[in-house]
Amino acid sequence: MLSLQIIKSMEKLIMLHESLLVISEQKTVAIKEGNMEKLQPLLVKERKHVQALEQMETSRQKEVKAWFEVNNLQGKNETITTMLEMIDDKEQQKVLEDVTIHLTHSVTNLKRQEQLNQALIQQSLQFVELSLDMMNPSITNLNYGNTKETESIKRSVFDSKA
Template sequence: MSLQTIIKSLEKLVMLHDSLLSISEQKTVAIKEGNMENLQPLLVKERKHVQALEQVETARLKDVKDWFEVNNFQSEDQTITTMLEMLEDNEQQQMLADITTQLTHSVTNLKRQEQLNQTLIQQSLQFVELSLDMMNPSINNLNYGSTKETESTKRSVFDSKA
């Protein structure tokens, strides 16, 4: 198993994460505009990207494991960091470090964007709840006089006997 296969897998992961970041930014625009029609296809597209990401990550894990076996390195911690420590070729080590750094930046940017989307959705839900609360005032607010525990508490907001 060559190092180039692992680097190509990492490049695919960077590409997929950058694509997910683009989708996430489009989701932010849709959320801000309140456009649910545009949001639904973006969620479908995002789900497909996540599935592809999982497949590439599974292949990458297998490639790393194979690399350790082929090079006769016995390590319980079969990670890219361990590979970087074991590589002797400075050029390969630098290539692997660079692509790993790119992947880290992509994941960090995606996480930040998704946290923004989550915050925007929570604020939207709070606004909807507030609006609903304002439309359904409590029965105590409707009665200005003394508090009688008769039929007035069972009455709906809109009096149907009008």
């Protein structure tokens, strides 16, 4: 019975991850457009989803721990993988395995999308830095003469006075 609660928690985690993936894809569009007004509410929405994910994950971990306690397996590594090895009911085992695989795919897809967003932001920052560098005149361009000659003349004048 407790493993059904874990399955439901994992299904909720899948839903949250998939919803977060949609937000991440919307962020990609906003980043490509350079639209900060569109990006800001997405970041707020994303933060709320992440908080919900953290709460759901904490709940899932407690349920897994409780399952191990109920089945007198406290010394074991309290993970879903270990749980899959210990479940006797083949039907529940199969459902839990499928949900675990689905959750893994959801997390992987979200991670891939966020890596794309990070790369796009990095490219945008590089473009901004390049643009700023092109707009700011270089200090060496401001000096018309050779700086080494100027320094040697200053030194020789200083040396002769000393």
